[in-house]
Amino acid sequence: MKTINAAVIGYGLAGRAFHAPIINCLEEFNLKAIYTKNKANREEINRRYPNTEVVTDVKDIFQDDSIELVVIATPNEFHYPLAAEAMAANKNVVVDKPFTITSQDADQLIHLSQQKNAVLSVYQNRRWDSDFLTLKKLIESGILGNIVEFESHFDRFKNTTSNNWREESGPGCGMLYDLGPHLIDQAVNLFGLPQAVTADLRNQRECKETVDNFELILHYPNLKVTLKSGMLVKIPTPRYTLLGDRGSFVKYGLDVQEGDLVNELTPLNKVDWGKEPEAIYGRIATEIGGLNVDGIVESERGDYRQYYLSVYRALVGEEPLAVTPQQARNTIKLIEEAIVSNESKRTIDLDGKLI
Known part of the structure; x- marks a missing residue:
């Protein structure tokens, strides 16, 4: 090898x-x-x-x-x-x-x-989050029927000032560039490129000069996708809400890998890497074969190593990249058009702007 x-x-x-x-x-x-x-x-x-x-x-x-x-x-x-x-x-x-x-x-x-x-x-490592892998598998299974609405949140609570370049006023700073790429990439990975975007960008904390709250609506023919992030969310909101014509799925809590990595835990020194605790498994309510089903869905195991294994396989010529630069370029274009939408207070048609 x-x-x-x-x-x-x-x-x-x-x-x-x-x-x-x-x-x-x-x-x-x-x-x-x-x-x-x-x-x-x-x-x-x-x-x-x-x-x-x-x-x-x-x-x-x-x-x-x-x-x-x-x-x-x-x-x-x-x-x-x-x-x-x-x-x-x-x-x-x-x-x-x-x-x-x-x-x-x-x-x-x-x-x-x-x-x-x-x-x-x-x-775009969060394609390998445990909750996202679970969500993707649910959609592909068809168990919720035709998906009509999806809402994704990545919220925090931080009302104090810190010396962090991510929160400064300048090109590429703020929450839209920090967490927006994760939410946009996941949505496009699930549903493809949207036809239009409507954005509301805000600065909710007096101590900051850049975007610390955003809501993006991605428009599809028969689907509404809402992506939200804020820094003043003290009581956790659902990470994902997925609505179909046969049922719903709601998930709280974040993938555990980031917290473990910050604490110097890795797949080399932690058993059950990427496995979420049962307390944050998602809840599903649907109908199967005429029976009403209401229960929890065990989360798939997350694993950020899979991103770099994809890069490795591309480097040695075994298979194409999982995350292509063209996909990442479209994420940046969506962010640019979201800024235009917010400034003009209108929905922006994306036809011809995404590749």
Whole structure:
């Protein structure tokens, strides 16, 4: 089996919790280098990954011919230039979400990847959340009949100010760019590209200058999809609400993998990786063979390793990418059109804007 040398640029939340530990769990990859200038981060990397080199200049990664895959896990504004530089250095690239700040930048990266014959993907890891895998299986089973409405929430409660680039005022900042890509990608993965979008974007906290609450309505011929996120949600709302003409499914709680990864638990040191507790299993009410059924649905097991295994199989030519750059580009275009919708207070037709 071929082993791919990988390097991670950035060791904030994305690099620390989502990329480095998952790559390190897979024998298909060797975590060869991590870029960071932060002293505390360097000490942590040396502790957790003693065989991984810590570099303070990204050129050390780009000029290392043994490194085949570069992961961009930096603040959003650096995604485009670093991904472009990596591919110019003949590297394959994974970009943390959001792909880019603009769809024009996304198009340019896609064009460059085609010129370089490089594998380019975006880390839409929440396609491998336990609750999403369960939801997808339910829809495919047809047990709820024709789906007429879907509502997806990703809420938090945080009413205080923090020094976090995600919450600053600037290009690519705010909740729409932070959590929006997850919700949009999941919805499009389930139902395909929408015909139109209507958006309401707000700043609900006086201490912040950027979007901290959004509601997107994606319009389909016979389906309404609502995507919502807010920072002032003290009492949890359902993560998913799925309505069909034969029944409904409601799910509370979040996939457990992020919490485990933040606490340095990984598939290497935790039994039952990605398994949700029964307390947050979803509830279903439907009709089967003339019988009314009301009960719980055991969640599928989540596993973020599957994203990187998909990247590996694309790198060695075994199968196409699960998350393509074209899909990620459409997510950014949807975000751009949502901003236009909010500013103009109208529904935006997406015909010809998505590829």
